[in-house]
Amino acid sequence: MRALPEGTTEERLRSALEASGHRHTAQRAAIYHYLKGVTTHPTADEIFTQVREVLPDISLATVYKALEAFVESGVARKLPLGGGSARYDGRTDDHDHVRCLRCGKVRDVVGAHDSDLIRGLDSEEGFEILDYRLELIGYCPDCQN
């Protein structure tokens, strides 16, 4: 992953977007600000609903394009999780996720898994293993009863 330049969040966003050929706009800054401020790993629809409160003229297409630009610039991640719609994460360091089977809520996992152990796994048919995706699943506190 590319290291982000120094500076305020907004300056970093601007340099990251421009370095990868994307435009920095006030709408994108607002979307990024929202995404960085939550730990809920929202879907594009959820981001749209929230950001529209401050920017009533924004469209869902603008949100999707902004999220694509963030992912390509390395300032956000699109999570490769099971379940419904794609979710986005403003946290770009390596970390794992847990997803609630009932309500679909996604949160960060505390601690790290042993990646050497997983990389030591092999397939029966001699697959060339490139990477892996780890997703913990279970029930969140609200859904346990």
Ligand SMILES: [Zn+2]
């Ligand atoms: Zn739940």
Ligand SMILES: [Zn+2]
């Ligand atoms: Zn996360």
